Amino acid sequence: MLLPQPQKRRLQRVTLQPHQVEQTLEVNSAIALTSEQRHYLCNVLRLEIGAEFIALDRQGGWWLAKLSSEADNVQIIDKLENNSELDTQITLGVAMPKGSNIESVIRQSTELGVRQIVPLFSDRTIIKSGTEIGNQKRDRWQRIAEEAAELSLRTYVPEINAPQSFKTWLGDRSSASAQILKYICVTHPEATHLLPSLQSAYDALPAGEHLAQIMVATGCEGGWTAREEEIAIASGFIPVSLGDRVLSAVTAPVVALSIVSAFLDTK
Incomplete structure (x- = not known):
């Protein structure tokens, strides 16, 4: 670098x-x-x-x-000159965990190289869709990302989007492209692990092309409902596992992004 x-x-x-x-x-x-x-x-x-x-x-x-x-x-x-960024843009859609835990997710996701974070209302989030999130709280989230970017030698400050419903977010990302990978993290034992899924997608890219974007969605406490998983799959998201252990809503996005960033760093 x-x-x-x-x-x-x-x-x-x-x-x-x-x-x-x-x-x-x-x-x-x-x-x-x-x-x-x-x-x-x-x-x-x-x-x-x-x-x-x-x-x-x-x-x-x-x-x-x-x-x-x-x-x-x-x-x-x-x-x-500072080339500390990953070659592929990473977007995290995270169902908002309870309390102020979203702040920890923003801070650690920024350190791991995420470029965009979208807080989501899901069927199981305590804060329900339609709830107004004040500008003061959203400004605080953005400041947390700025501080984490400075400390971790990032060249980009991740964009913290306004919270939106999971369905709305999926609807905005329904287009299919070989250069955009979309994953939803689930707890089903039959789901393929995220790491080999990334490797398979990378190997399938046409010669000379590279991944433009990787999108990862993680759930809140209790995970995604069957309905949400179905509409995510219909929107082109691939269900993946993060391992045999059940992770908290704060740990799951950190583990997912750690896998993605480590994979990209070795390519």
Whole structure:
């Protein structure tokens, strides 16, 4: 992997907000800091004028930036290379576990390389479809992903979608493509394990082509209902097992993504 020099990697990383990267960044670009970023850099980290840090542009770009003479602004001084991302985009559809456990799923999934997380209402989620999830909670989920991306040297910040029903999510992904693999994790003993299923799909790809996207759906406490499994299969999802042990709603997505990322890292 091509990474920034070690001394650059140790610099603090700060994820820029969408409005800060509306225009394409380049060397010598000036960026106005948000009040939160200014507080973090100047008051928490106690960086002085001229201090350097790494700015992540949310789209894979790493930029070396420094605090200008006015603490409200920073200047881009160099473009850094960092190839820590998986070659295949991973989307996780996760039936929301009880309590605040979705936050753990978001944090660990981000560390494992996921590019998109879709919280889902399922037949067995405690929070039922149609329940309004406030912007404050959704903003918190996105901040958790940003923090995890910074700490794990990600170049992309995963997109946390608004919660939606499992059926709606499946309907938006009914198209079939050899380059898109879709899996639903189940507990049936006859289901093929995720790892050999990935290998079989990879071996079946036409010469010169690569996987564009892998989609994984994991259930909440109690798993998916038979009805949900049926409509998922009808939408092109392949039922797969994560092993002989029954996993919790928090552990299952982490295990699934660990298998996927390890598989992709070896290809």
